[in-house]
Amino acid sequence: MTARYRGLTWDHPRGRLALERAAETATDAAGAPLIEWDVHPLEGFESSPIEESAERYDVIVLDHPHLGDALAGDAIRPLDEVFPPAFLDEVRAGAVGPSAASYTLDGRLWALPLDAATQVAVRVPELVAAPPRTWDEVVELSKTAQVALSLAGPHAFLSFASICVALGAADGVAPATKPGSGFVAPELGAQAFGIMAELASRIPEGSADLNPIGLLERMRRDRDIAYIPLVYGYVNYASGPSALRFDDAPAATAGGRRGSTIGGTGIAISTRCRPDAALVVHLAGLLDPIAQGTFIPDHAGQPGLRSAWTDDAVNAASGDFYRGTLATVEDAWVRPRVPGYIPFQSEGSAVLRRALLEGGSADAALAELDRAFDALARERSVL
Known part of the structure; x- marks a missing residue:
């Protein structure tokens, strides 16, 4: 029937x-x-x-x-x-x-x-005993352990936005939700891009092509990724054999806002x-x-x-x-909700991913991100 x-x-x-x-x-x-x-x-x-x-x-x-x-x-x-x-x-x-x-x-x-x-941190508990609290600690961890970034599909852009949220929290600066004046302040964007570029230079082979589910599956199965600072949380990987441990996302400073995108x-x-x-x-x-x-x-x-x-x-x-990720979801940033945003998110992510993985210019990538975001102002906003 x-x-x-x-x-x-x-x-x-x-x-x-x-x-x-x-x-x-x-x-x-x-x-x-x-x-x-x-x-x-x-x-x-x-x-x-x-x-x-x-x-x-x-x-x-x-x-x-x-x-x-x-x-x-x-x-x-x-x-x-x-x-x-x-x-x-x-x-x-x-x-x-x-x-x-x-x-x-x-x-x-x-x-x-x-x-x-929301994006949270995840680790293999026998490889990383305690999670990094700040982005400086994440960078230090990446020098001795296999730290991956979520970069496939829209996730390079989403990771970038979340790091900007954390870095700008102390000054009350966040990515824009209305187009017209760029997506993020140039200094803030450059700082966030710099963190991602250093981490991207050491990511595990093949991890950049995996969506969040693929990253978590590989992490649980192969144990060759020790830590991911930002990936959308999936409770399905938090229990049972070879369970992963999910933690709050890193902040710019200990006790600061956890940068994450809902x-x-x-x-x-x-x-x-x-x-x-x-x-x-x-x-x-x-x-x-x-x-x-x-x-x-x-x-x-x-x-x-x-x-x-x-x-x-x-x-x-x-x-x-x-409980391990509650503070992060409570602090999470809400993305723009304007016509044309979804194609912009895909385009912006591709721009950032190319620059990160191919050694492109940070200034050029961020300028292209601003241009694409401000082009949405020509669409009919519903905010």
Whole structure:
């Protein structure tokens, strides 16, 4: 029997398993299956045009930078048209870090923060006994241990932005979220690029081509990468045989702001969808605090509510993944949410990656990054 609604998520146990298991028992008023989930790979999740997905799917799992294009293209519904105000207020208050804020534009919430993730540090515990606290300590560690950077796809840009967040924290300087005056102050950008360039000169062979999942898989399996200072956290690698240890991201100075760029996923409803009461109840149930602290982590998910991140049982089952990285997710930076941002992120990452790996000019790379970012000012901003 055909499901009433079609959903799209990303193809990893963290992205699909809880949604698929919850759908197995969900039915509409006539007793038919409520929702069927399709998947696309991580690369599709990071870069596929949201407008195209919204033409084919009723429910879409997305990342917050897609909101600029989604709103410009009238692709998704504001959730206050669908869910009761009291429920949305509870979600906003209960979300960890800026997870709910990242899906909020024009005072309206556009996606439910199902899954919270940000860039954190990860190490092989028998190779690195204690994590570096600062970027200077990361550089020193790289001289005696195999330290990798997350550079594939959009991640060279995301790592760069996060280091800028850490380095600029003391002076209140951060990357821009509105185009028109460049992406980051030149001195700050040059300092962040310099750190990445020194680390990039010593990264393990073949690691620059791996996305976060590939890096963590290799790290757990081969143990030839000892430490990564910034990679999107995946609780799936924090427990069981050969578990990795996840820690807060480095700061510029001990006790300073952990530089990190919020990721995670939200559940949006496309404008093509006509949600009935059964779908509303089903999706709201995924954000129920009890489900977030039991069903979601029990099915390879990574909760979006702070109550789950601080729960004793959830942490005991995950090698303290959540408590070990909580300060970082609470401090995380929210990316621009303007039309055209996703292609800019891909382009900017390619520019930085070439300069880092091929010995290109830092000044030229940063100037190109500013040019590409400011070109977004010609797009219709929704901020």
